[in-house]
Amino acid sequence: MIELRDTTKVYVSGGEKVHAVDGVTLKVDDGEFVAVVGHSGSGKTTLVSIMGGLTRPSAGSVHVGGTDIWGLDNRGLARLRSEQIGFCFQFPSLISTLTCIDNVRLPASFARGETGSTEHALELLKTVEVSEKANAYPSELSGGQQRRVAIARALVNEPSIILADEPTGDLDEDTEEDIMELFTRVNGEGVTIVMVTHSHKLASRAARILTMDNGSVSENGSGADDSPGDGR
Amino acid sequence: MVGIDPETDFTVGPWLKNNLNGKLGRNEVILGSNAHIFFGKSESKVGDIETFYGNEFVVVGILEPTGLGLDDGGFITIEAAEELAQLSEITAERQLEIEPGQISTLMVKVDPQADRGDVARAIADAVPGIAVVSSKELMTTSVSRQLETMAPVLLLIGVGFWIIAVLLIGALFTMVVNERRRELGLLQAMGATRSFIFKQVMLESVQLTALGGAFGMAVGAVIILLLKSTVASSLGVEFQWPSAGFVVGFTLGYLVLAVATGVIAALYPAAVASRLEPYQAIRSGE
Known part of the structure; x- marks a missing residue:
């Protein structure tokens, strides 16, 4: 379970304080598929990055599986990120100097201190239907293929949580649909998914929708805005 | 031109022993690597005859460069040097004023275990009026x-x-x-x-x-x-x-x-x- 307790993140922008996340308290149960929607700059990305231990909150706490993650030391936080959470970002996030299969194996080396299994990585690439590109470099892949590899990489350590920040950002509708099916399938296997999206169509695939507005979260918001988010 | 005693010299002595059976004749000279310049030549060879202070010397050896002033000179026997000085009155444009038996340098080979400074001080104390220079100080005057x-x-x-x-x-x-x-x-x-x-x-x-x-x-x-x-x-x-x-x-x-x-x-x-x-x-x- 992911639990945020009165969590706040304040940025200073142009000399003024901006409450990207403003006193948010929420729970995401194990195995849930939650979509976070909202206007551009409403704080969706910041919220997810705080949940994943990538951005330290200014106040409040975040509990993952009962552990206050921001109370962990650097090593503990790194272990949590490698073993319990898989990230999918809103931009191509593969390491350009590694082949696809090596990109997928990389998180396993952080989790277990040794190079990840080639067979397991290949199996995941088959799952996301890009196994034929295993030995290709990211620059040789289309945007959709890169996203699929990134999803395979997020799954390599068999995390209990996937945090996806606009994972279909600039993809065509067919690829978008394929990736959403992939998320649905993964969620069906018990993995908790929190997905940030500006699209209510995609959000409708989730079991639960959270709407963010000026750093605050409300349940089952309508989120009528379909404009691209700036990912604040 | 340096007059040496081939029997006791240890500077070019080893070279003499290896190349000329330790003997240097009255009219023989061993030249430094740059001595040919003194004679106005581009090079000197073994067998050449060079004239110095009106005396002719046969070149019997050319030394390898050392980086010291010796490269510009030559070695003859001490007897030849004394004779050269005496004859300079009639053979040279300018007489060499060197008394018989007069020497400018006495080189002392120090036991490797001995302290050069102590030896130098002992010699200076024992023989007033001379300057004692150790080999290291000698070297520091050049390269x-x-x-x-x-x-x-x-x-x-x-x-x-x-x-x-x-x-x-x-x-x-x-x-x-x-x-x-x-x-x-x-x-x-x-x-x-x-x-x-x-x-x-x-x-x-x-x-x-x-x-x-x-x-x-x-x-x-x-x-x-x-x-x-x-x-x-x-x-x-x-x-x-x-x-x-x-x-x-x-x-x-x-x-x-x-x-x-x-x-x-x-x-x-x-x-x-x-x-x-x-x-x-x-x-x-x-």
Whole structure:
């Protein structure tokens, strides 16, 4: 379970304080598929990055599986990120100097201190239907293929949580649909998914929708805005 | 022209023993490597006859360059030198005023276990009115002194270049870290610890400086090989390779310095890289 307790993140922008996340308290149960929607700059990305231990909150706490993650030391936080959470970002996030299969194996080396299994990585690439590109470099892949590899990489350590920040950002509708099916399938296997999206169509695939507005979260918001988010 | 006693001399004595059975005749001369200039010739050869103070001498040997003033002169027997001085009244344009039995230098071979300074002081005390000079002081009057004067300057220049190298490598890796902020953030998102990021940057810096050091040494060795003759002739000495032990020690020391340079230069950028907040770093590449 992911639990945020009165969590706040304040940025200073142009000399003024901006409450990207403003006193948010929420729970995401194990195995849930939650979509976070909202206007551009409403704080969706910041919220997810705080949940994943990538951005330290200014106040409040975040509990993952009962552990206050921001109370962990650097090593503990790194272990949590490698073993319990898989990230999918809103931009191509593969390491350009590694082949696809090596990109997928990389998180396993952080989790277990040794190079990840080639067979397991290949199996995941088959799952996301890009196994034929295993030995290709990211620059040789289309945007959709890169996203699929990134999803395979997020799954390599068999995390209990996937945090996806606009994972279909600039993809065509067919690829978008394929990736959403992939998320649905993964969620069906018990993995908790929190997905940030500006699209209510995609959000409708989730079991639960959270709407963010000026750093605050409300349940089952309508989120009528379909404009691209700036990912604040 | 130096008059020597071939029986007791130990400067060119060993050469004499090896080449002329230890004997130097009345009209024979051993020339220094540059003595031909004195005779206005481009070179002197064994067998040539050279005239000095109206006396003819047969060249029986040419010495290798030493870098000392002896390269410009020659060696004859002490008897020949005394005779040369006496005859100079009638054979030379200007008479050599040297009394029979008068010597300018008496060379003393000191036991290797003895302290040269103590021996020098003992001789000075025992024979008033003479100047005692040790061989080290003798050497410092020539090439050795020149090199000793240049050494601190070269060291200073070397230290200056090293500081510049550290700053440049530090600046380079600061730029590398900035360029790769997204990648470093992604690595943290995948579970890399701060110490892993720190070590990664340090490792890359050390690899760069170790390779650079090895390349620099290889280039230096090639330059020495190509220019050794030029350097040796300009210094007036024979080129000699240092001992194998020195070469190995110098190579290892140089590589250790190169690695240390990489470590020192990358400390700041590695610390910056390891302290990046992951999501800010990831987003900086957008």
